[in-house]
Amino acid sequence: MILTVTLNAALDVTYGVDALRPRTSHRVGTTHRRAGGKGVNVARVLAARGYGATVTGLVGGPTGALLRDDLRTVANLHDELVTVSGTSRQTVTVVSRDDGDATVFNERGPHVAPREWRTFTDRFASLVRDVPVVALCGSLPPGLPSDAYARLVRIAARAGALTVLDTGGPPLLAALDAGPDVVKPNAAELAAATGCEDVVVAARRLRALGARAVVASSGPDGLHALTPDGGWRAAPPERLAGNPTGAGDACVAALAAGLADGRRWPDVLREAVALSAAAVPCPVAGDFDAATRRRIRPAVSVEVLHAPHPH
Amino acid sequence: MILTVTLNAALDVTYGVDALRPRTSHRVGTTHRRAGGKGVNVARVLAARGYGATVTGLVGGPTGALLRDDLRTVANLHDELVTVSGTSRQTVTVVSRDDGDATVFNERGPHVAPREWRTFTDRFASLVRDVPVVALCGSLPPGLPSDAYARLVRIAARAGALTVLDTGGPPLLAALDAGPDVVKPNAAELAAATGCEDVVVAARRLRALGARAVVASSGPDGLHALTPDGGWRAAPPERLAGNPTGAGDACVAALAAGLADGRRWPDVLREAVALSAAAVPCPVAGDFDAATRRRIRPAVSVEVLHAPHPH
Numbered sequence: 001m002i003l004t005v006t007l008n009a010a011l012d013v014t015y016g017v018d019a020l021r022p023r024t025s026h027r028v029g030t031t032h033r034r035a036g037g038k039g040v041n042v043a044r045v046l047a048a049r050g051y052g053a054t055v056t057g058l059v060g061g062p063t064g065a066l067l068r069d070d071l072r073t074v075a076n077l078h079d080e081l082v083t084v085s086g087t088s089r090q091t092v093t094v095v096s097r098d099d100g101d102a103t104v105f106n107e108r109g110p111h112v113a114p115r116e117w118r119t120f121t122d123r124f125a126s127l128v129r130d131v132p133v134v135a136l137c138g139s140l141p142p143g144l145p146s147d148a149y150a151r152l153v154r155i156a157a158r159a160g161a162l163t164v165l166d167t168g169g170p171p172l173l174a175a176l177d178a179g180p181d182v183v184k185p186n187a188a189e190l191a192a193a194t195g196c197e198d199v200v201v202a203a204r205r206l207r208a209l210g211a212r213a214v215v216a217s218s219g220p221d222g223l224h225a226l227t228p229d230g231g232w233r234a235a236p237p238e239r240l241a242g243n244p245t246g247a248g249d250a251c252v253a254a255l256a257a258g259l260a261d262g263r264r265w266p267d268v269l270r271e272a273v274a275l276s277a278a279a280v281p282c283p284v285a286g287d288f289d290a291a292t293r294r295r296i297r298p299a300v301s302v303e304v305l306h307a308p309h310p311h
Numbered sequence: 312m313i314l315t316v317t318l319n320a321a322l323d324v325t326y327g328v329d330a331l332r333p334r335t336s337h338r339v340g341t342t343h344r345r346a347g348g349k350g351v352n353v354a355r356v357l358a359a360r361g362y363g364a365t366v367t368g369l370v371g372g373p374t375g376a377l378l379r380d381d382l383r384t385v386a387n388l389h390d391e392l393v394t395v396s397g398t399s400r401q402t403v404t405v406v407s408r409d410d411g412d413a414t415v416f417n418e419r420g421p422h423v424a425p426r427e428w429r430t431f432t433d434r435f436a437s438l439v440r441d442v443p444v445v446a447l448c449g450s451l452p453p454g455l456p457s458d459a460y461a462r463l464v465r466i467a468a469r470a471g472a473l474t475v476l477d478t479g480g481p482p483l484l485a486a487l488d489a490g491p492d493v494v495k496p497n498a499a500e501l502a503a504a505t506g507c508e509d510v511v512v513a514a515r516r517l518r519a520l521g522a523r524a525v526v527a528s529s530g531p532d533g534l535h536a537l538t539p540d541g542g543w544r545a546a547p548p549e550r551l552a553g554n555p556t557g558a559g560d561a562c563v564a565a566l567a568a569g570l571a572d573g574r575r576w577p578d579v580l581r582e583a584v585a586l587s588a589a590a591v592p593c594p595v596a597g598d599f600d601a602a603t604r605r606r607i608r609p610a611v612s613v614e615v616l617h618a619p620h621p622h
Contacts (some may be wrong), residue, residue: 065373
């Protein structure tokens with residue numbers, strides 16, 4: 001069982017339109033609603049890979065109720081979300097049939113009161129006792145302290161659980177001090193957090209600030225991993241066409257599963273690249289194509305990273 | 312008390328963004344949710360003008376519950392909506408802060424079962440007995456017969472209530488045979504329904520097909536009215552900048568109020584033009600600016616229409 005945390009869980013709404021034309025009115029063809037937020041997507045991927053996954057985080061209001069209804073339909077997935085008085089956010093993704101392109105609108109999320117946050121940390125402390133790994137994913141809703149992830153990482157560490165953190169901006173920087181086992185920024189988040197465009201140099205900075213391992217994703221160029229056991233670059237054998245939004249969540253799922261199984265880094269990274277690539281052909285985050293994963297996995301290149309000399 | 316019907320009631324969601332950029336992800340600044348659908352907007356305008364308004368129509372699901380919550384906050388407005396098993400649609404309007412322009416996404420609405428439609432027509436038959444005028448507004452949700460408005464017009468006529476119908480396409484054409492007292496197409500709906508670009512000629516065709524009076528709106532160019540008592544063109548003295556989406560609903564409110572009060576057509580049209588114009592400065596449909604209405608009303612031009620000879 002792996003625990004995933006989604007503090008700003010969302011109801012992901014997808015609208016199919018013929019073409020997106022700004023300043024006009026659109027008749028929406030197909031409408032899909034499903035539970036989302038990065039941690040929920042990570043749990044979906046884990047559940048589909050046969051790992052039991054427990055979802056926790058914060059939900060509320062009518063959108064929260066719809067989100068929970070949807071989670072009930074997913075096998076191997078256990079709902080331990082904590083209810084807040086605000087209303088969970090909705091994301092709206094408009095997909096154009098003419099070019100397949102997606103335009104996304106992300107609401108901010110409900111305001112979370114201090115007592116709601118305390119209720120959550122108590123529940124988290126209880127849940128984390130029973131799991132080897134916890135994945136902490138996504139943005140923070142309004143009202144939470146910016147060091148929210150730092151607190152959760154410390155609680156997890158005290159309970160003996162390993163942590164994988166996927167967030168950006170101030171919540172990422174504030175969490176490093178707590179020593180997360182793996183942080184998984186994408187290249188843009190890494191550059192924004194460090195002010196440094198060189199992935200390896202930037203990743204080394206995050207380790208210097210407290211992260212034990214850094215796995216940086218660079219889209220179709222694959223992953224750079226700097227860990228206590230060495231550095232690697234892992235890349236897929238080909239570029240896949242599709243929707244890259246779920247690739248990061250699939251990567252986090254592979255990292256969490258690899259930590260839970262106690263596998264070695266090259267093996268973990270091979271799976272992470274294959275699972276990320278297998279998410280790209282799927283229209284929504286949280287899904288992956290099993291055949292693509294099987295085809296890509298043996299062809300993933302993993303090379304030892306000879307990092308430049310520290311600045 | 313005036314009854315308004317919204318068969319495809321909606322939760323209108325408005326997102327404020329800095330600028331709409333297709334194929335990118337947007338952080339939504341402000342989010343507003345309110346009860347919508349044309350009949351609901353008409354009732355809001357009536358209620359604000361001091362007419363008691365009863366809202367009926369079909370609602371369901373979590374969006375339906377939010378919609379009803381919002382209606383409770385409106386003074387002079389009475390909720391007689393009928394619950395269906397499906398989920399009410401949502402509309403999403405994205406407003407760009409840079410230019411104020413709006414881009415709209417309209418969901419289709421819930422599928423309505425035949426027994427739900429029968430339940431509604433029974434309730435409608437009961438409600439319409441107590442009102443002098445009923446306004447029937449907007450699109451039909453999936454599952455309803457295309458002659459849904461024809462049936463409601465006949466039920467209203469049997470109860471002695473006058474009908475104002477604001478819809479387009481097949482539901483408009485199918486309703487004419489039942490003899491609605493007023494139909495209010497806009498210029499585009501009128502042209503689509505008749506295949507004729509000339510407003511007066513097209514309006515005469517709708518009368519020939521059964522409508523007792525036709526009031527055609529041409530945006531800032533005002534209204535053309537063809538009625539059993541004569542024809543008129545009514546126009547505002549100036550063009551107003553803003554959001555024209557609520558002007559049609561304000562016009563319907565003025566027509567319904569005028570019928571209820573038994574006023575003469577030139578007076579009704581003057582009010583309809585003024586109230587439509589007063590809706591334009593407001594960011595959301597269902598609102599109007601009282602000062603603009605007062606300023607415009609005395610300056611509305613109403614001229615007798617000398618229609619061309621019938622074809």
